[in-house]
Amino acid sequence: MKASNFLKENNAQHMWHPMAHPQDSLQNPPRIITGASGVRLQDVDGNEVIDAVGGLWNVNLGFSCDPVKKAIASQLDILPYYSTFRGTSNDAVIELSYELSKFFEPDGLSTAFFTSGGSDSVETALRLARQYHKVRGEPGRVKYLSLKKGYHGTHTGAASVNGNANFRAAYEPLLPGCFHTPSPYVYRNQFNETDPAKLAQLCVAAMEEEIAFQGANTIAAFIMEPILGAGGVIVPHESFVPMVRELCTRHGILFIADEVITAFGRTGAWTGSRLWGIQPDMMCTAKAITNGYFPFGAVMLSPQITDVFENDTTGAAAIGHGYTYSGHPVGAAAAIACMAETLRLDIPVNAGLRGTQLFEGLQVLKEKHEIIGDIRGGRGLMAAIELVSDRTTKAPLDKETPVRIQDAIYNNGTMVRVSGPNIIMSPPLIVTEQDVQDMLGAIDSGLSAAVVS
Ligand SMILES: Cc1ncc(COP(=O)(O)O)c(C=O)c1O
Secondary structure (H helix, E strand, O other), X not given: OOOHHHXXXXXXXXXXXXXXXXXXXXXXXXXXXXXXXXXXXXXXXXXXXXXXXXHHHOOOOOOOOHXXXXXXXXXXXXXXXXXXXXXXXXXXXXXHHHHHHHHOHHHOOOEEEEEOOHHHHHHHHHHHHHHHHHHOOOOOOOEEEEEOOOOOOOOHHHHHHOOOHHHOHHHOOOOOOEEEEOOOOOOOOOOOOOOHHHHHHHHHHHHHHHHHHHOHHHEEEEEEOOOEOOOOOEOOXXXXXXXXXXXXXXXXXXXXXXOOOOOOOOOOOOOHHHHHOOOOOEEEEOXXXXXXXXXXXXXXXXXXXXXXXXXXXXXXXXXXOOOOOOOOHHHHHHHHHHHHHHHHOOHHHHHHHHHHHHHHHHHHHHHHOOOEEEEEOOOOOOEEEEEEEEOOOOEEOOOHHHHHHHHHHHHOOEEOEEEOOEEEEOOOOOOOHHHHHHHHHHHHHHHHHHHHO
16 A cells, blocks of 8 residues: 555545545545445544445445455456356356346346446346337337436436436436436425325325326336435335336336345345335346445346347347446356355344434434434435434525534544435444444534534
């Protein structure tokens, strides 16, 4: 490693950071993380903090997961790369596809299309949805529906179904034919509805109205996260996703579950779809599939989709889509080991228990800190604190205070993520009761320090 003064001098000088203003990165240089073990990070100044971000929703098994590290190292020795484009394959990816088909059987998904990450997975699902309808003789179904506040990555297709202007406005015009309907966000919604079950019905009714307006026979697919993550951990009422699934089925619209953060246990269930008791037509996965140690993803497809493609005799089902790194053998080896370890640890159990502890602890902090407008979570290890300047009016905060709070929490021993007005937490799913207690303590002290100063 280069000396710390070199790192500090050159930090953000020769690279642009995703999701940051280049000028801001220059003026407020990013934290330099130089090591990690278990659920803790070490920075260049020798500080050690709990990583309540879990990498970026992906390091579910922590930073010391030896089975995944060893699988990567040994695969690099045996076969560091080979493509899966037409005519070739590799042993690791065949084994992984078999394991995934077993893992996702309860979700009604049987076949994988491999990618290099979450945005790739979303792009793949969107493209295959259009092709599916063309192959089965409804070429007019080309539009997409999604939820406002949803996050689906940053490829042009993915950004087009994204429901947050921050990821869209600078890159317009985006893909035509993408339409957004209200999300079941109880704290703020256009209906002024505070009852989650009633709000779910209103949102579904709005979606139904949009389908009627567009014409169901023009819509290829609807995409949503089972719990909206980056948009601020918006947990729908339990009736919402089943109602949406039914609506899609009734109108011949494919239901794409974007489970880039919820697959593999984060919600306290093995998948977000299983949490809500539905089966999607396609599921986007990435992130925790390799514990974040290798960029990799998979779109899982239901037999309804694969039958149409596999039984085509016209040639229309030939797939003109894929990535150089689709089915990368090192990623596949990492995923095989990661899935085995995730299953061995029965990881959703701890995610559920510690998620409840975190959620209840945050509710207690809300009693104490006026700046907290809303606490969201309660379904596994994903939670958000929405900060406001005035609880009664729900007036938003200035931009600087959340960043100051994030710094103060860090100085008290925990890394959290700030996204707009939200402090977002998605720690590794192996955190202990003590880790969660320490995280809550750091958030409490950080809020007190930052709000007073
Ligand atoms: C639900 C969801 N979909 C897609 C993505 C995009 O994934 P990536 O950043 O790996 O492209 C993310 C990333 O956070 C996500 O949370």
